Amino acid sequence: MFLHEEQITCPFCWEIITLLVDPSESQTYTEDCSVCCQPILVNTDIQGDHITVRVAQEDLGF
């Protein structure tokens, strides 16, 4: 399986980090920031080759 690399801005510390996204299906999950270790809510929307990634603070939601 190939993972897609997507750069996002952490909603907690505002650092730019790289997420590895599974391009096989749209999903919502929580991933800890690699810089500040806070839980980032990640939503991926897969439309063919086009991947949209949204992030939010986990306790706030989208």
Ligand SMILES: [Zn+2]
């Ligand atoms: Zn962070």
